[in-house]
Amino acid sequence: MDAPRPELLSLNTATVREKWNLAQMIEGCARHGIRGISLWRDKLDELGAAEAAHMIRAHGLTVTGLCRGGMFPATDQAGREASIRDNLKAIDDAATIGARCLVLVVGGLPAGSKDIAGARAQVRDGIAAILPAACAAKVPLAIEPLHPMYAADRACVNTLRQALDLCAVLGDGVGVAVDVYHVWWDPELEDQIARAGREKRLLAYHICDWLVPTTDLLLDRGMMGDGVIDLPRIRGWVEGAGYAGSHEVEIFSAGNWWKRDPDEVLEVIIQRYASCT
Amino acid sequence: MDAPRPELLSLNTATVREKWNLAQMIEGCARHGIRGISLWRDKLDELGAAEAAHMIRAHGLTVTGLCRGGMFPATDQAGREASIRDNLKAIDDAATIGARCLVLVVGGLPAGSKDIAGARAQVRDGIAAILPAACAAKVPLAIEPLHPMYAADRACVNTLRQALDLCAVLGDGVGVAVDVYHVWWDPELEDQIARAGREKRLLAYHICDWLVPTTDLLLDRGMMGDGVIDLPRIRGWVEGAGYAGSHEVEIFSAGNWWKRDPDEVLEVIIQRYASCT
Numbered sequence: 001m002d003a004p005r006p007e008l009l010s011l012n013t014a015t016v017r018e019k020w021n022l023a024q025m026i027e028g029c030a031r032h033g034i035r036g037i038s039l040w041r042d043k044l045d046e047l048g049a050a051e052a053a054h055m056i057r058a059h060g061l062t063v064t065g066l067c068r069g070g071m072f073p074a075t076d077q078a079g080r081e082a083s084i085r086d087n088l089k090a091i092d093d094a095a096t097i098g099a100r101c102l103v104l105v106v107g108g109l110p111a112g113s114k115d116i117a118g119a120r121a122q123v124r125d126g127i128a129a130i131l132p133a134a135c136a137a138k139v140p141l142a143i144e145p146l147h148p149m150y151a152a153d154r155a156c157v158n159t160l161r162q163a164l165d166l167c168a169v170l171g172d173g174v175g176v177a178v179d180v181y182h183v184w185w186d187p188e189l190e191d192q193i194a195r196a197g198r199e200k201r202l203l204a205y206h207i208c209d210w211l212v213p214t215t216d217l218l219l220d221r222g223m224m225g226d227g228v229i230d231l232p233r234i235r236g237w238v239e240g241a242g243y244a245g246s247h248e249v250e251i252f253s254a255g256n257w258w259k260r261d262p263d264e265v266l267e268v269i270i271q272r273y274a275s276c277t
Numbered sequence: 278m279d280a281p282r283p284e285l286l287s288l289n290t291a292t293v294r295e296k297w298n299l300a301q302m303i304e305g306c307a308r309h310g311i312r313g314i315s316l317w318r319d320k321l322d323e324l325g326a327a328e329a330a331h332m333i334r335a336h337g338l339t340v341t342g343l344c345r346g347g348m349f350p351a352t353d354q355a356g357r358e359a360s361i362r363d364n365l366k367a368i369d370d371a372a373t374i375g376a377r378c379l380v381l382v383v384g385g386l387p388a389g390s391k392d393i394a395g396a397r398a399q400v401r402d403g404i405a406a407i408l409p410a411a412c413a414a415k416v417p418l419a420i421e422p423l424h425p426m427y428a429a430d431r432a433c434v435n436t437l438r439q440a441l442d443l444c445a446v447l448g449d450g451v452g453v454a455v456d457v458y459h460v461w462w463d464p465e466l467e468d469q470i471a472r473a474g475r476e477k478r479l480l481a482y483h484i485c486d487w488l489v490p491t492t493d494l495l496l497d498r499g500m501m502g503d504g505v506i507d508l509p510r511i512r513g514w515v516e517g518a519g520y521a522g523s524h525e526v527e528i529f530s531a532g533n534w535w536k537r538d539p540d541e542v543l544e545v546i547i548q549r550y551a552s553c554t
Binding site: 109113114115116147149151152153156158159162184185187210212213214217227228229230 | 386390391392393397424425426428429430433435436439461462463464487489490491494504505506507
């Protein structure tokens with residue numbers, strides 16, 4: 001297998017969210033020669049989409065994604081409508097900054113609910129409601145299956161098979177974001193990545209590592225090479241399925257990487273991307 | 278749907294492991310009218326299998342399972358052989374105490390390995406190696422698919438579909454333990470439970486609840502009713518699939534239930550079993 005290509009490396013800015021603002025993130029990527037960037041909306045709001053788009057273009061970066069839309073399930077109709085409005089705003093912003101996709105973290109159970117099948121139906125209906133606007137804006141929607149440990153509170157789409165089945169129901173304009181952290185354990189992963197390629201659904205590829213032990217369900221992700229995920233093998237599957245987009249590094253790490261100097265973090269990312277992925 | 282039948286309630290003794298020894302667990306079940314008990318091997322060793330069997334019979338309890346065999350993957354042949362020997366000992370003990378099944382927590386990645394497919398092959402081979410002894414001893418082996426968050430360090434069998442596929446390869450004498458904590462999120466759960474019934478693989482049913490938030494990956498399980506799992510719905514699927522065995526309460530809870538008086542815990546279990554499952 002070929003080595004990973006440096007020009008495909010992208011920084012998901014959650015990785016340096018604690019110490020840098022958006023302007024620093026953009027300048028940092030450019031300074032380190034990282035050519036892709038993926039933004040979170042809280043940081044985008046610091047500059048506003050138009051100003052951020054200008055600055056990103058000025059630094060020659062590609063926006064590999066906007067995080068995140070989604071969070072569709074709600075206890076009542078008013079809540080679901082508020083979610084739709086928020087997603088339409090996210091689509092507008094994604095279009096303004098030229099994001100290759102809007103990543104959807106679809107949402108979990110509404111407060112007080114134990115009806116996961118119902119939540120999944122709300123997710124389907126929510127995506128269907130925003131899909132025309134996404135298609136009109138030429139912003140592909142990337143459903144990100146999240147690890148099953150987030151099924152209750154973050155996303156009730158939990159396997160790649162489930163996400164692709166949902167795409168098949170929804171039609172064109174929607175695909176998947178494959179994040180190794182969420183799917184590395186799946187015995188069907190190779191088959192479902194191949195299927196995603198055949199069905200033209202592969203919109204994004206996110207990397208990090210799974211630490212042993214993992215001490216926090218949300219904020220203890222590892223740097224590539226520090227955990228147990230066979231990253232070269234999964235990259236081989238993804239590239240074998242025809243994916244030619246960026247490889248986005250997204251590390252939530254309250255106890256380690258978020259505490260470090262972001263310039264150091266970016267140096268380590270570049271090294272590990274070359275040696276461990 | 279009918280109410281849960283009290284005579285099917287079983288106590289997995291992990292639920293009261295911090296404050297009671299095995300003799301207290303046996304006496305406690307009898308005192309509270311709980312007619313099933315599932316043992317862990319560390320506690321069984323307190324009395325030895327023969328003495329424990331005598332005491333369990335004297336108190337009129339059914340042994341719904343012995344926890345646990347498994348842990349097959351190892352870095353070398355010597356490690357794999359040691360695991361086989363340990364599993365054969367577990368089969369002997371399960372037979373001595375009349376356990377309805379030996380629960381297998383199959384093991385994760387060997388130290389230093391990133392080869393989860395290889396670990397899964399070692400699991401298959403390990404179970405195949407002990408299956409003749411299990412059949413001879415009339416001890417069914419119950420593969421327990423564990424939540425994907427344990428794939429690296431506890432069990433690389435992570436969905437009911439995967440466990441049933443493995444059973445199909447292995448043949449007679451092996452089935453599955455369905456623990457709601459591990460499988461509640463699975464979009465295929467209803468279908469795979471029905472399949473398990475058709476294929477005569479349903480050997481055990483374990484209940485507890487998934488808390489939101491969950492603060493620890495291992496030791497923060499909830500009492501039935503305190504979380505988001507739709508227990509009556511899943512029981513309906515399990516019973517609809519023909520399962521007529523016990524409903525075993527297994528709660529790992531370092532911060533809450535393990536700290537309480539076990540007599541209080543058993544009272545709450547009996548109440549919640551009736552009202553929430």
